[in-house]
Amino acid sequence: MSRLLRFLPLLVLAAFVAAVAWRLGKPAEEEIRSQLVGQPVPAFALAPALPGRAALASSDLASGQPRMINVFASWCVPCIAEAPLLMELKRQGVTIDAVAVRDRPEDIAAFLARHGDPFDRIGSDPESRLQLALGSSGVPESFIVDGRGIIRYQHMGPIEPDDLPAIMREWEAAR
Amino acid sequence: MIAEAGLAALWLAAALSALQLALAFGLGGEQGRSLPTIRSVALAQGLLTLLAFGALIAVFLNSDMSVLLVAENSHSEKPWLYKFAGAWGNHEGSMLLWVAVLALSGAVVALFEHRLDERTLGATLGAQAALALGFFAFLLFASNPFERLDPAPLDGRGLNPLLQDPGLAFHPPTLYLGYVGLSVAFSLAVGGLVRGNFGPAIARAMRPWVLAAWVLLTLGITAGSYWAYYELGWGGWWFWDPVENASLMPWLAATALLHSVNVLAARGGLRAWTMMLALIAFSMSMVGTFLVRSGILTSVHSFAVDPTRGTFILALLAIYIGGALTLFAFRIAHVKEGSPFEVVSREGGLVANNLILSVILGVVFVGTLYPLLAEALSGEKLSVGPPYFDSVASPMALVLAVLMMIAPQLKWRRDAAPILPRVAPGLLVAVAVLIASVILAPNIGMLPRFGLAIGAGLLPASLLPLFGRSLKRTPLAIWGMAIAHLGVAVAILGMASDSAFTEERLAAARPGETISIGPWLVEFRNVMPVAGPNWTALEAELRASKGSGALVLNPQSRFFPSPPTTTNEAAIDTSWNGQLYAVLGERDEQGRWQLRLWWKPFVTLIWLGGILIALGGALALVGRMVRERRQRIRGEEAFL
Amino acid sequence: MKVKPKHQRLVLVVLAAAAMIGAVLLAMWGLQDRAAYFVTPSDIAAGKAAPDKAMRLGGMVEKGSLKRDPDGVTVRFTVSDGKSETPVVFRGITPDLFKEGSGVVAEGRLDPNGLFVADNILAKHDERYMPPQMANEVAAR
Numbered sequence: 001m002s003r004l005l006r007f008l009p010l011l012v013l014a015a016f017v018a019a020v021a022w023r024l025g026k027p028a029e030e031e032i033r034s035q036l037v038g039q040p041v042p043a044f045a046l047a048p049a050l051p052g053r054a055a056l057a058s059s060d061l062a063s064g065q066p067r068m069i070n071v072f073a074s075w076c077v078p079c080i081a082e083a084p085l086l087m088e089l090k091r092q093g094v095t096i097d098a099v100a101v102r103d104r105p106e107d108i109a110a111f112l113a114r115h116g117d118p119f120d121r122i123g124s125d126p127e128s129r130l131q132l133a134l135g136s137s138g139v140p141e142s143f144i145v146d147g148r149g150i151i152r153y154q155h156m157g158p159i160e161p162d163d164l165p166a167i168m169r170e171w172e173a174a175r
Numbered sequence: 176m177i178a179e180a181g182l183a184a185l186w187l188a189a190a191l192s193a194l195q196l197a198l199a200f201g202l203g204g205e206q207g208r209s210l211p212t213i214r215s216v217a218l219a220q221g222l223l224t225l226l227a228f229g230a231l232i233a234v235f236l237n238s239d240m241s242v243l244l245v246a247e248n249s250h251s252e253k254p255w256l257y258k259f260a261g262a263w264g265n266h267e268g269s270m271l272l273w274v275a276v277l278a279l280s281g282a283v284v285a286l287f288e289h290r291l292d293e294r295t296l297g298a299t300l301g302a303q304a305a306l307a308l309g310f311f312a313f314l315l316f317a318s319n320p321f322e323r324l325d326p327a328p329l330d331g332r333g334l335n336p337l338l339q340d341p342g343l344a345f346h347p348p349t350l351y352l353g354y355v356g357l358s359v360a361f362s363l364a365v366g367g368l369v370r371g372n373f374g375p376a377i378a379r380a381m382r383p384w385v386l387a388a389w390v391l392l393t394l395g396i397t398a399g400s401y402w403a404y405y406e407l408g409w410g411g412w413w414f415w416d417p418v419e420n421a422s423l424m425p426w427l428a429a430t431a432l433l434h435s436v437n438v439l440a441a442r443g444g445l446r447a448w449t450m451m452l453a454l455i456a457f458s459m460s461m462v463g464t465f466l467v468r469s470g471i472l473t474s475v476h477s478f479a480v481d482p483t484r485g486t487f488i489l490a491l492l493a494i495y496i497g498g499a500l501t502l503f504a505f506r507i508a509h510v511k512e513g514s515p516f517e518v519v520s521r522e523g524g525l526v527a528n529n530l531i532l533s534v535i536l537g538v539v540f541v542g543t544l545y546p547l548l549a550e551a552l553s554g555e556k557l558s559v560g561p562p563y564f565d566s567v568a569s570p571m572a573l574v575l576a577v578l579m580m581i582a583p584q585l586k587w588r589r590d591a592a593p594i595l596p597r598v599a600p601g602l603l604v605a606v607a608v609l610i611a612s613v614i615l616a617p618n619i620g621m622l623p624r625f626g627l628a629i630g631a632g633l634l635p636a637s638l639l640p641l642f643g644r645s646l647k648r649t650p651l652a653i654w655g656m657a658i659a660h661l662g663v664a665v666a667i668l669g670m671a672s673d674s675a676f677t678e679e680r681l682a683a684a685r686p687g688e689t690i691s692i693g694p695w696l697v698e699f700r701n702v703m704p705v706a707g708p709n710w711t712a713l714e715a716e717l718r719a720s721k722g723s724g725a726l727v728l729n730p731q732s733r734f735f736p737s738p739p740t741t742t743n744e745a746a747i748d749t750s751w752n753g754q755l756y757a758v759l760g761e762r763d764e765q766g767r768w769q770l771r772l773w774w775k776p777f778v779t780l781i782w783l784g785g786i787l788i789a790l791g792g793a794l795a796l797v798g799r800m801v802r803e804r805r806q807r808i809r810g811e812e813a814f815l
Numbered sequence: 816m817k818v819k820p821k822h823q824r825l826v827l828v829v830l831a832a833a834a835m836i837g838a839v840l841l842a843m844w845g846l847q848d849r850a851a852y853f854v855t856p857s858d859i860a861a862g863k864a865a866p867d868k869a870m871r872l873g874g875m876v877e878k879g880s881l882k883r884d885p886d887g888v889t890v891r892f893t894v895s896d897g898k899s900e901t902p903v904v905f906r907g908i909t910p911d912l913f914k915e916g917s918g919v920v921a922e923g924r925l926d927p928n929g930l931f932v933a934d935n936i937l938a939k940h941d942e943r944y945m946p947p948q949m950a951n952e953v954a955a956r
Contacts (some may be wrong), residue, residue: 005832006504009451013500016462017493019551024485056241132917328825408908409935450828515823525826530834537838538845545846556853558871560922567845681907683887743908760888760908767887769908 025093040149046123049100049108054122062149066174068096069143070119071131073103074111079140080160083115090118091163094171097121101131101139142167145171146174178242178321181230185271185321188223188278189311191216192304195281199301210293210486211302214285220482221282228262228275235262241327244268244320252709260344260488266468266484267320269347273464274310276355280305280384284359289807290380291363292372297796299366308360309491317487346402350395350422354460356388358427361457364450368506373446378439379803381453383796385436389429390792396422397785403727408743408758410679410773412781415564420543421463422451424536428456431532433792434525442587444513444522448529454503458496459536465492466543517589524582531575539569550752569622576629576667580605580636600639605632619675626671633664651798659791666784672777683767693774694721695755697728702768710743714760719748730759730770754778845940851922860899864925872901872921872931881915893920896930 045057061067070086072079090096099120101110108122126129134143134151144153144167153170155163198209207311234242235258240250247256248265255263263272281303288296314320335376360381367377399422404412413419432452438445465488516522542559549555580601581594609628612619637660640653680692684699691697700716712734717728728746735742748755760769838886851869859862873893880893889906892915903921913919913936946949 005828006507007456008832008835010497010504012498013458013493013496017489017497019544019547020465020489021486022549022551024489127914128917132914445827447824448831513823526830530830533831534836534838537835538842538895541839541842542846545842545850549850557850557854559850560869562851562869563845563849566849567841571841681888758908763883763887765887769888771908 010043037151037154039151041151043129043143044056044133046099046125046130049122049124050105054121056099056121058123058149062147064147065095066093066144066146066171067082069099070096071099071101071139071141073101073139074107079158080115082140085159085161085164086118087116088151089167095120099123099125099130101128102104144170144174153172177230177233178239178323181227182321184223184227184230185311185315188220188227188491188526189308189315191220191223192307192311195304196308198299199297199625210297213297217285217300218282222554224275224278228271231268231271232259232262232709235259240321241325243322243324246324254708255342263348269351270310270314270318271320271350272305272348273355274314275356276352277307277310280355280359288380290376294529295366295370295372295761298369299362303359304366306362306495309495313487313491317484346398349398350465353388353395354391354425354464356384356391357425357457357460359384360432361499364453365502368450368502371506371509373442373510374721375440378436378449382436382440383800385429385433386792386796386799389433390789390796391428392422392426393785395794396426397782397789398573399613401782405745405747410756415561416468417543419555420539421466422660424539425456425459425463427532427536427539428452428459431529432456434528438522438525442514442522444516446513447507450503454499457708461492461496465489493500519585519590521582521585521587524578524585524776527578528575528582531571533579535568535571538566565622565758568669573629576633576663579663580633583640583656583660598636601632601636604635605629607631623671623675626667627675628663629672630667635662637661637664650793650802655791655795655798658794659788662784662787662791665780665787668785669777669780673775673781676776677717679773680772682770683763684770685767690772692772695719695774696721697772713759718738719755728755728757731756749779847946855896856894856899857896859901859925866925866927869924872903876915876917876919876921878915894921901931902933903933905936909936
């Protein structure tokens with residue numbers, strides 16, 4: 001009996017490791033896709049995020065041309081990494097509007113001055129209302145909206161160089 | 176530059192730990208001859224990791240935003256104390272701190288441990304190097320704290336405002352020092368198992384580390400409990416949250432080890448059991464760190480989930496604990512029987528202490544991991560909280576407290592004299608308080624009632640071992656035991672009083688209104704905006720009066736702009752007989768403010784007890800070290 | 816009572832084993848009716864949640880459902896998982912990230928009328944936070 005008992009702690013450890021490994025292998029926080037893909041953009045009207053810039057409202061989106069909405073914030077580090085790629089998308093002809101989440105005008109101005117300003121319109125979303133309405137779970141996120149105001153594509157997290165072809169494909173498809 | 180220097184130091188230290196492991200395995204030649212080399216390698220390794228940690232603090236203090244970790248966790252406008260503490264207020268930094276302490280304690284063992292024979296010491300240092308090597312690899316491959324960010328951002332993301340608090344700045348390092356102190360006990364046990372050395376020498380070498388680790392864990396848990404109490408604004412002091420349990424489990428194991436190591440050091444008994452506990456204590460530290468760092472169990476102290484890191488730590492944990500337990504299983508048959516003792520004896524009491532602590536550890540462990548297990552087996556999602564822990568762990572803790580009234584009065588080996596007269600004072604007080612509580616406070620729950628009675632009985636009982644001794648001649652270790660046990664009594668009284676007598680008021684009030692709670696009349700005066708270094712707040716003015724005295728409480732609702740977050744800062748007034756605790760909530764449409772007030776009689780005893788327990792441990796540590804030093808000097812004189 | 820030295824180790828080993836078995840039995844007894852299961856409004860609608868048992872309810876706070884009682888400290892809202900809805904009542908100060916349209920985990924009990932009485936409301940101070948159980952539920956659809 002005491003021989004068997006000597007190995008009991010090892011068995012407990014094995015059970016612990018097995019249970020935990022199982023849990024690790026099955027990540028709990030899977031990405032949550034917005035349920036709005038394929039649906040019209042919810043109605044909204046944001047105040048301009050910067051004095052003198054055009055504000056953003058849902059009526060601006062059903063303009064006959066596709067537009068991209070970038071949900072960002074000046075306090076978000078991945079947004080900095082994403083900035084040059086947004087400039088590249090703009091160069092390739094993508095019209096990008098921005099939603100600044102829980103941000104201040106002076107911070108946004110400093111951010112755009114430093115990392116480039118690819119945006120057409122910038123709306124301010126001080127309480128994350130629009131962000132939540134869009135079904136976005138964090139910053140940055142980007143949506144492609146077609147000319148009739150229907151959300152066609154959602155990109156979660158920062159756009160990376162490898163994502164550009166896929167985004168351009170979606171953009172062409174939304175035309 | 177500083178960041179690169181830190182990274183280089185880390186790589187060098189990792190290489191040295193590999194070298195130390197190889198030397199200890201005997202690849203460097205004869206064991207005895209390589210020991211001086213191992214010593215200097217361990218010292219260099221400790222200093223290099225210290226240098227790396229210093230480099231991390233430097234980049235945080237300079238707000239070098241080109242370092243990813245700084246950009247993500249700091250902000251140039253942050254007060255310098257939080258820049259400093261920000262260095263370890265995140266995953267990578269805290270792991271670097273962990274490794275730095277591990278390597279430094281390895282160096283201390285290498286330099287100052289003279290009680291052990293060379294072979295056992297060599298094996299111990301090998302085990303310590305193996306531990307360090309794994310954590311170096313984890314840092315360098317899975318969580319490099321010095322990673323650069325290009326282009327550098329204008330400013331950082333700030334620190335979670337919930338974590339911007341002086342208490343929290345020093346809470347994790349205290350716990351980490353405790354965890355890592357247990358790593359030395361682990362290495363010593365492994366060294367002993369490898370060499371077949373289970374004698375009192377191992378226990379004497381282990382004891383100061385266990386005591387020091389236990390003191391730090393006690394302080395860390397006490398501070399963490401107080402932090403949660405005033406920062407979370409829920410009025411509770413322990414939530415049985417997985418992160419809290421992660422620090423409680425090593426403490427329980429260390430408490431058991433602390434008692435059994437004394438039996439081994441003094442009487443040569445409980446050999447296998449002590450080795451096992453030394454392995455379990457550090458295993459629990461690793462399990463705790465793993466549970467917190469992998470984010471596998473959700474908790475209010477949230478840390479991000481990262482499967483890669485989780486897998487890495489899990490692999491380390493499986494290798495180290497699995498390896499040590501396998502070694503234990505195969506070597507333990509060679510342990511010689513310790514000196515015998517009877518059931519009613521000090522040893523018997525300590526065995527009972529160890530068994531009860533093990534049961535508590537077991538139920539906390541099962542309760543903490545049960546959600547994981549249930550989901551793995553049946554797919555059901557559930558959480559285990561205070562109802563479970565309170566009903567299974569707390570009664571066991573009270574049984575342990577009753578044992579504490581008796582066991583310190585017993586003699587070593589055998590105790591034939593009647594016991595009752597020696598334990599009567601404590602038991603009489605306990606019974607008297609029990610009867611008084613039934614008459615005076617018939618409506619309180621069973622657990623707080625017994626808590627009050629047993630806590631009150633333990634107050635005199637804990638001091639009895641000092642009774643009848645010359646207080647000047649009493650060894651510090653005995654003083655330490657008495658004070659630590661007194662601390663347990665004080666803490667139990669605080670916990671029982673809090674759960675038995677706390678009053679709570681929740682109200683929506685307009686300025687000018689008055690709320691009565693406990694002995695207090697609280698007048699809600701007004702709400703004013705105030706500003707701090709990196710936050711703005713709405714601050715309420717509450718005037719609390721009872722009898723003649725009056726005081727002002729200023730609970731705040733704080734807003735931090737980067738990242739935008741709101742927190743509630745509770746206002747707490749401490750008087751000799753309790754705390755008045757106030758939280759300010761939101762304003763409703765009719766201009767009323769939500770106010771939540773608590774009157775908590777004698778709640779401060781909980782943390783006072785914690786401090787006494789730690790103080791007792793510290794006295795015992797100092798007493799043991801002074802005594803051993805004196806003996807060594809005497810021994811050297813005799814040799815001359 | 817006297818134990819022969821020869822048997823002392825065996826006695827200790829048996830005691831240790833008994834303590835561990837005791838701990839496991841005690842834990843299983845305690846867990847039987849004290850573990851709080853995670854439920855969604857759909858589970859409640861399907862009758863999978865027994866009333867008066869501790870549980871955690873997860874979902875989104877329905878837009879336009881948040882109301883405050885005249886006492887100023889009781890809030891009522893509806894939690895939805897997109898398929899079903901559960902009314903919730905909570906007395907106390909809500910966490911700051913608690914808003915209409917945001918994710919929430921409420922701890923409490925279901926009363927016999929199907930109203931969820933929350934003792935505690937959890938919200939995380941994390942930008943990307945989503946209760947993991949909730950994430951599974953959403954992803955499963």
